[in-house]
Amino acid sequence: MSDLQSTPRWRRIVSMTLLTLGALVFLFPFYYMVVGALQTKRNPSLSGAIPWPSNLTLNNFLDINHAINLGRSLLNSGIFTGVVVICTIFFGVLAGYALATLHFRGRGLLFAVVLLLQAVPFQLLMVPLYVMLVRNFRMGDTYVGMILPFAINSVAVLIFRQFFLQVPQEMFDAARIDGAGEFRILRSIAVPLVRPAILTAALVTFIGPWNEFLWPFLITKKQSMQPLAVAVANYTQTGAGFHANPMGSILAGSTVLAIPAVVLFIIFQRQFAETHSSTGVKG
Amino acid sequence: MPAETAHRRAPGSRRTVAATPAPGGQRRSRLEFALGRHPAGLLLAAPYALFVAAVFVYPIGLGVWMSFHDSFFTAPGVSVPQPFVGLDNYKAVLANPAIRASFVHVAEFLVINVPLTLVFSLLLATALNSVVHWRGFMRVSYYVPYVTASVATITVWMFMFNSSGIVNQILGPLAPDPAWLVNRFWAMPSIALYVTWKQLGFFILLFLAALQNVPKELHEAAAMDGASRWQGYRAVTLPAVRPATTLVVLLAIITGANLFTEPYLLTGGGGPNGASTTPVFLLYQQGIQQGKPAIASAIGVLLVIGVLIITYASRKLTERE
Numbered sequence: 001m002s003d004l005q006s007t008p009r010w011r012r013i014v015s016m017t018l019l020t021l022g023a024l025v026f027l028f029p030f031y032y033m034v035v036g037a038l039q040t041k042r043n044p045s046l047s048g049a050i051p052w053p054s055n056l057t058l059n060n061f062l063d064i065n066h067a068i069n070l071g072r073s074l075l076n077s078g079i080f081t082g083v084v085v086i087c088t089i090f091f092g093v094l095a096g097y098a099l100a101t102l103h104f105r106g107r108g109l110l111f112a113v114v115l116l117l118q119a120v121p122f123q124l125l126m127v128p129l130y131v132m133l134v135r136n137f138r139m140g141d142t143y144v145g146m147i148l149p150f151a152i153n154s155v156a157v158l159i160f161r162q163f164f165l166q167v168p169q170e171m172f173d174a175a176r177i178d179g180a181g182e183f184r185i186l187r188s189i190a191v192p193l194v195r196p197a198i199l200t201a202a203l204v205t206f207i208g209p210w211n212e213f214l215w216p217f218l219i220t221k222k223q224s225m226q227p228l229a230v231a232v233a234n235y236t237q238t239g240a241g242f243h244a245n246p247m248g249s250i251l252a253g254s255t256v257l258a259i260p261a262v263v264l265f266i267i268f269q270r271q272f273a274e275t276h277s278s279t280g281v282k283g
Numbered sequence: 284m285p286a287e288t289a290h291r292r293a294p295g296s297r298r299t300v301a302a303t304p305a306p307g308g309q310r311r312s313r314l315e316f317a318l319g320r321h322p323a324g325l326l327l328a329a330p331y332a333l334f335v336a337a338v339f340v341y342p343i344g345l346g347v348w349m350s351f352h353d354s355f356f357t358a359p360g361v362s363v364p365q366p367f368v369g370l371d372n373y374k375a376v377l378a379n380p381a382i383r384a385s386f387v388h389v390a391e392f393l394v395i396n397v398p399l400t401l402v403f404s405l406l407l408a409t410a411l412n413s414v415v416h417w418r419g420f421m422r423v424s425y426y427v428p429y430v431t432a433s434v435a436t437i438t439v440w441m442f443m444f445n446s447s448g449i450v451n452q453i454l455g456p457l458a459p460d461p462a463w464l465v466n467r468f469w470a471m472p473s474i475a476l477y478v479t480w481k482q483l484g485f486f487i488l489l490f491l492a493a494l495q496n497v498p499k500e501l502h503e504a505a506a507m508d509g510a511s512r513w514q515g516y517r518a519v520t521l522p523a524v525r526p527a528t529t530l531v532v533l534l535a536i537i538t539g540a541n542l543f544t545e546p547y548l549l550t551g552g553g554g555p556n557g558a559s560t561t562p563v564f565l566l567y568q569q570g571i572q573q574g575k576p577a578i579a580s581a582i583g584v585l586l587v588i589g590v591l592i593i594t595y596a597s598r599k600l601t602e603r604e
Contacts, residue, residue, distance in 0.1 A: 011512075015410035016417075022407055023424035028482070030427065030441045036442055044447045060524035079286065101382055102324030105317065110332055117339050119533070121541040123563040123591075124583040125567070127570040128342035152334045164323060182284035184324035213544050229434045233548055236438055247442055254435035263429045269423050272430075273488055 005008055033258065037251040038075050045265070060245060067249065068223065068231040070256060077201050077227040078137035080216065081209040088153045088205045089198055095152075096160025097190050101172050102182070111161075115152050123214065125149070130218055141225045156201035163197040164190065201270045203264065210261055228257050316484070350580035372581040382582060385553075385560040386589065388471050393539045395475035398535030400535050401528065404483055408490035409520070422491075428489075433481065433544045440477050440549060464550050470559040474545045482538060486531045493527035494520070529601045533594050540590045543567065561588045 032049060039048070040057040064070065098104065099111055129149055139145025167190075175185045213229050220226045226234070232253040265272055318325060350372050352365045376382050410420055428436055434524045443450050444463040451458035459466050497520060507517040542561040546553045553560030562582050570579025 007402075010414060012415075013407065015413045019407065019410050019414060019421050023421055024426050026428060026484075029436060029443065029480075030431075031438045032443065035434070036439070044442070044445075044449060044452065046449065046452050051451060089429075091330045091334070091504070094327040098327035099326040101539065102319075102327070104319035104321050105498035106332075107319070107328070109327060110335070113335060113340070117335065118535060119539055119590075119594075120339065120343065120587075121563075121564065123541045123543060124346065124587060125339065125342045126581045127566065127576050127583065128561075129338070130571060131345070131356070131576055132342065149338050151338075152331055157331060176397055182327065186327075207430050208507040210432075211430075213432070213434050214567075229432050232438075233434045233544075235417030236434075236441075236548060237551075250438050251442065254438045258431045258435040260434065261430045265427065266423055269419060272426070273422055273491075279463075283507075 025253075029256070030262070033251050033254055036130075037248060038256045039245065039248050042245050046118055060248035063245070063249040063254070064132050064235065064253040064256075068226075068235050068253065070228070070253075072224055072228060073228040073231040074256070076143075076225060077210060077229070079143055080150075080212075080227050083143070083147050083207060083210045084153070084203050085148045085202050086150045087147075088156045088204060091152050092156045092160050092201060093191065093194060093198070094157075094186070095157050097164050097186055097192075099157070099161045099166035101167075101169060101190075111208070115158065117154055122149075126214065126218065129215075134219060141220055141222050143225075145219050146225075146227075147209075149215060152200070152211070153205040153208060156205050157202045159204065160194060160198055163194055165195055186231050199268065206264065207261060232257055307512050327439055330451050342439065346580045349577050350584050352577060354577040354580070356574050356576065367420060368577075372577045373585070375578060376491045376581045376585060381557060381560065382562070385562045386585075389542065389561055390558060391541060392475045392478075392542065393536060395472055396479050396539055397532060397535045399475070399479045399487055400483060401531060402488050403479070403526070404486035404531060405528075407483070408487045410495055411491055412488065412494045422484075422488070425487050428481045429484040434548065436481060437477070437545065437548045440473075444473060461555070467555055467558040470550050470555060474542065474549060475531055477545060478538065478542070482535070486535070489527050489531055491526060493524040497523040502519055525601065529598055532601055533598045536590060536594055536597065540586055 035049060035051050036042075037060055038056050038058070040055050043055060057103075061070075095184060132186070133145045133148065134140040137145070139148070142187060171189060172185055175189055180188070209227075211229060212227075213233055216227050217230045217233065220230060223231065223234075232250070235253060236250050314322070351367060351369065353368045353371075354365050355363075362381045383534065411418065414421070441464065442448060445451075446460075446462035446465075450464070451462060459469050463469045501519045501523075502515060505519050510518060541563055545561040546559045546561050546564045547567075550559040553564050563586070566579045566586075569575045569582065
């Protein structure tokens with residue numbers, strides 16, 4: 001809202017038109033995903049973009065459920081994502097508090113390493129992690145192996161650290177003078193203060209494991225262990241050919257995969273958008 | 284940070300009481316020198332520090348080690364000598380035309396994706412910053428692709444861009460043949476376009492945050508000095524968003540170097556005929572499918588070196604006055 005008064009009316013109209021057109025382009029694939037998931041017969045023509053009542057069905061959802069067991073895949077995605085979010089919040093608050101307010105040996109080094117890791121692509125760790133976890137520790141097809149590389153989201157740690165830096169240090173110092181130990185301070189002062197940051201950190205963390213394809217794809221061979229993203233991708237590559245409307249059932253699976261993330265981010269859009277003004281790091 | 288270090292080294296200036304009860308002053312200051320003013324911090328940060336060491340630092344080291352040795356998969360618990368082979372793995376990688384081609388494909392991707400991302404995210408963020416109504420809705424529309432799984436959005440793109448898909452229906456006679464994703468020329472640009480669409484919302488948020496931090500007085504001062512809109516934009520807004528620009532270019536390059544899901548799913552395994560393979564896709568093929576972790580690690584190390592060189596060059600470019 002930097003210059004509302006000085007922005008001429010015509011410029012605001014140009015901005016609004018540009019934004020509306022852009023938003024339509026951005027949202028169209030989502031609309032098309034839902035329409036395609038509901039079609040009885042695949043209709044790729046222009047008229048297929050309109051949901052004709054005569055061509056609507058929920059059979060595609062039954063089809064995909066029959067092929068990949070939606071319930072089981074959703075459960076795997078839920079366990080993967082849930083454990084990662086819980087670990088990140090618990091250990092992330094501890095680490096963020098320590099990095100922001102405590103002076104201990106190695107703090108500077110740890111913080112430097114965390115910042116540096118933001119530039120290291122996960123894919124590079126793929127083969128060494130695969131050798132370690134699948135070959136050496138036999139963690140293929142286990143939740144532990146799936147969760148371990150994602151257990152604590154570093155961006156969330158940075159969000160917590162940033163949040164604790166904004167709290168006046170006198171609050172913690174006063175408690176220390178009164179004789180409170182660090183654990184007591186954390187429980188009674190720091191955690192209640194950090195509550196708004198927990199929601200933001202949970203949102204940022206959620207999209208990692210929920211949407212992740214590569215790692216769970218590498219580590220799961222059994223279909224009963226695969227999260228939804230992996231199950232839908234494998235169905236796209238191999239299993240879809242035998243169904244009445246293969247594209248319809250693929251899009252139905254995609255819709256089920258997309259809905260939780262989209263709904264969460266519509267509900268909590270303000271918290272998510274504000275992350276970037278405070279931390280400016282990749283989510 | 285330096286001020287804090289000085290503070291820690293000088294126990295005399297300490298105001299606060301150390302968290303752990305200390306039996307004697309002499310011992311406390313020695314302990315404090317070894318562990319820092321708040322030893323409890325070590326305990327609190329330990330789980331995360333261990334995680335970082337086990338999941339990032341050690342694997343990076345292992346990857347570099349493997350790239351210089353004749354490494355292969357063995358049964359668990361079996362120890363087989365893996366002799367040092369110097370640069371042999373790197374020579375094998377560079378001699379492989381398919382792997383060289385994958386690096387060229389990523390370069391092609393970056394040439395299309397980075398400018399598109401930069402121009403559209405800055406343009407749309409500027410537009411978002413100047414509107415009053417519907418801001419929340421607009422913001423959500425742009426970042427919804429970013430928060431949705433690639434697997435889900437890729438399937439729609441396949442549906443839209445295949446030979447009888449809606450995009451070709453609109454283009455009619457202008458549609459490329461063979462269709463986008465199975466066309467040697469169009470496969471990589473299609474991936475670049477998809478990734479631009481997918482990531483743009485995130486970069487818009489970064490620019491929006493930077494734009495909102497531009498002091499209003501600067502624009503007013505520029506207007507008072509008789510600067511035109513465009514002059515004001517160039518003199519005030521562009522310098523103010525320069526750190527964000529550097530970050531956007533950096534993150535776009537890192538994302539581009541990491542392409543895997545797109546060539547695997549969107550173009551069906553780097554197709555057509557290997558025209559859209561990427562280093563990470565070959566890293567997966569060589570390392571995990573074909574059981575050559577040493578070659579895969581060498582690809583990974585070369586990729587990191589390439590990313591470092593390109594990001595360094597791009598920083599020089601974006602931070603230039």
